[in-house]
Amino acid sequence: MEKVYGFTHYSFFTEMSDLASKHNSFDLSLGLADFDIDIRLKEFLKEAADQNTHNYEPLAGNPMLIDSVIRFNSKRKNSISLKENQVTITPCATFTLYTSLKSILNQGDEVIIIQPSYYTYGPSIVLNNGIPVYYDLDNDFTINWEKLQNCISEKTKAIIVNSPQNPTGKIWSENDWNQLYELIKDQEIYLISEEIYDTYCYDGIEHYSSFLHPELKKRTFCIFSFGKMFHSTGWKVSYLLAPEDLTAKFRCHQQYISYSANAPCQYAIAKYLDVFDPSKNQIIMQKKRDLFNELIKETPLIVDKRTEGAVFQVANFRNISKTMTDVEFAKWLTIEKKVACLPLSAFYNSRENSDYVRFSFAKKDELIIDALEHLKKNL
Numbered sequence: 055m056e057k058v059y060g061f062t063h064y065s066f067f068t069e070m071s072d073l074a075s076k077h078n079s080f081d082l083s084l085g086l087a088d089f090d091i092d093i094r095l096k097e098f099l100k101e102a103a104d105q106n107t108h109n110y111e112p113l114a115g116n117p118m119l120i121d122s123v124i125r126f127n128s129k130r131k132n133s134i135s136l137k138e139n140q141v142t143i144t145p146c147a148t149f150t151l152y153t154s155l156k157s158i159l160n161q162g163d164e165v166i167i168i169q170p171s172y173y174t175y176g177p178s179i180v181l182n183n184g185i186p187v188y189y190d191l192d193n194d195f196t197i198n199w200e201k202l203q204n205c206i207s208e209k210t211k212a213i214i215v216n217s218p219q220n221p222t223g224k225i226w227s228e229n230d231w232n233q234l235y236e237l238i239k240d241q242e243i244y245l246i247s248e249e250i251y252d253t254y255c256y257d258g259i260e261h262y263s264s265f266l267h268p269e270l271k272k273r274t275f276c277i278f279s280f281g282k283m284f285h286s287t288g289w290k291v292s293y294l295l296a297p298e299d300l301t302a303k304f305r306c307h308q309q310y311i312s313y314s315a316n317a318p319c320q321y322a323i324a325k326y327l328d329v330f331d332p333s334k335n336q337i338i339m340q341k342k343r344d345l346f347n348e349l350i351k352e353t354p355l356i357v358d359k360r361t362e363g364a365v366f367q368v369a370n371f372r373n374i375s376k377t378m379t380d381v382e383f384a385k386w387l388t389i390e391k392k393v394a395c396l397p398l399s400a401f402y403n404s405r406e407n408s409d410y411v412r413f414s415f416a417k418k419d420e421l422i423i424d425a426l427e428h429l430k431k432n433l
Contacts, residue, residue, distance in 0.1 A: 066400040067173065070384060074394035080425035082413040083394040085220070085365050087285035089418050094329060095284055098322035107321045111314045113305055115143025115293070119324035123293055126327050131260045139301055142294045144308070145315045147250050147279045150294050152178040153311060154275035155212065157303040158244050159184040163211035165246075168197070170221055170401030172248075175214050184211065188403050194358070195222040195368075197230070203237050212244040215264065218251040218363025221401050221412040225259055225362045231267045244300075245270055250279035250292070251364040253332040256340045259362060265295050272297050275304065280323050283335070285416070289319040339365060339415075342422060346415040349426035353433050355411075365416035368398065372409050374433060379407040387411070391432050393425045 067084060074081040114120065120141045127134040144150040151174065155165065159182045166187045167175045176186045189205045192198050213234070217226035234245070247264040255261045265276045276295040281287035292315075296304060346367055347360050354373040361367050371383050378386065380397035388394040398410040415422055 066381075067396065070388060070394055070396055073385065073388045077389050077392065079388050079392040079394045080421060080428060081394045082415070082417060082422075082425055083388070083396050085282075085414045085416050086287060087365075087416045088421065089285065091284055091286050092326070092330075095286065095322060095326045098325040099318060101325070102318035102321040105321060107318045109317065111143070111317045111320055113142075113309050113314060114139075115141070115315065116317070116320040116324055119143055119320045119327070122324045122327040126330075127295075132262050132266060134263055134265055134295070136295065137298075139298050140295055142296070142301055142305060142308070143315050143320060144292045144294055145312045146281070146290045147248060147277050147292045148174050148178075149312060150275075150277045150292055151175070151214070151246060151248060152181070153304055153307050154246050154277070154294070154296075155179060155182045155184065156307045157275075157300065159211055162209065164207060164209040165211060166202075166205050166213040167403075168202075168213075168215060168219075169403065169405075170195075170219075170398055171214070171216060172220055173400065176403055185209070186403065190402070190405075191222070191224075195219075195224050197233075199233055199237065206237060206241070206243070208241075210238075210241065210243050212246055213238065214246045214248065216248040216250075217264075218249075218255060218261075218361075220251070220364050221366045221396070221398065222368055223361025223364045223366055225255055226262065226264070228262050228266070231262070231264055231270060235267060235270050239269065243273070245274040247274055247276045249276060250282045252278060253283050253335055254339050254365060255336065255363040256343060256360075257362070261363075263295075273300075275300060280327075283332070284323070284326070284330075286319075289316060289323075291315045291319050291323055342415045342417070342419065343367065345419060346413065346422050346426065349423065349430070353426065353429045355429070355433070365414055367413050367415060368410045369413065370409050371411055380409070380411060381406070384411050391429060393429050 070083045124136045161183045163184045164187045165179045169190045179186045252261040265271045279292045356370040384397040395411040398408040399405045
């Protein structure tokens with residue numbers, strides 16, 4: 055496979071989804087929801103089509119949506135108080151991460167990536183002339199703070215954190231943010247905090263944003279996704295929280311890359327956000343997580359710990375094969391056993407193997423049941 059800047063042209067994510075389609079497999083590989091969006095959100099989009107919402111919105115975003123974002127965040131159990139010039143509406147989370155990095159990186163600056171991590175992080179750093187520095191979580195996917203500290207150098211310019219994390223489902227607590235601040239407080243190190251699964255925290259855990267830390271928020275680009283919140287990733291609307299000075303830097307670059315995000319969708323989301331109840335979505339997704347975990351117990355796959363958040367479950371496959379790499383196992387499961395997943399090594403820069411695969415439970419209950427019943431009979 056040809057590489058650009060050291061990274062492959064297309065991702066393993068695409069390859070596995072294509073394999074699932076080609077072999078007519080039950081597809082639990084990607085986090086794309088296969089169920090419909092709220093009917094009210096559709097109605098607001100139809101309403102947007104009848105309004106004057108077909109031209110560019112302001113660079114910062116639709117003022118109505120910015121106000122809705124401020125209200126929504128103030129209503130969280132861990133309430134976030136915001137000002138208008140701390141909120142920017144963006145085309146998507148990947149764009150927002152890339153442009154946040156562009157706002158702070160100079161040639162040769164280092165950015166720490168906590169692995170396993172989403173595949174766009176490294177390329178976003180390299181395309182902005184930075185150098186990725188990879189820190190691997192311990193075997194139980196917890197952070198060893200001493201090892202993380204050893205990754206920090208005088209060249210470190212930023213750290214990327216994802217909570218709830220894809221693929222492990224780990225959630226950062228207030229104490230975790232405090233620990234991180236202690237590591238970076240004496241250097242000019244920024245935080246890129248991707249919190250796109252913020253509304254999917256389970257078992258009574260409440261999302262705790264990095265933007266709640268009184269000191270971290272002064273150096274944080276905090277990224278959220280309406281696409282993940284509302285199962286409407288194709289709408290391509292996200293938002294960024296940042297302090298006023300970083301917001302100004304971010305918008306300076308955004309105006310030359312995308313300028314603004316999808317105007318009709320901004321209108322619809324602004325109207326919907328005021329009636330959206332995140333607890334209902336959380337309950338639905340937790341039930342799907344629990345359904346998946348109950349059914350997987352009847353297969354040889356082992357779940358060490360149920361995911362704390364996001365829409366993915368990691369499972370150990372070594373009861374089935376001691377010799378296959380996780381890539382080989384994922385392809386075998388997809389092609390031969392007709393259930394698609396992703397190898398955990400796809401979430402690492404250089405690791406070619408692990409003991410784990412990742413499944414998505416952001417699917418209709420029937421698909422989860424059919425897929426796991428099929429594995430029960432065929433593994």
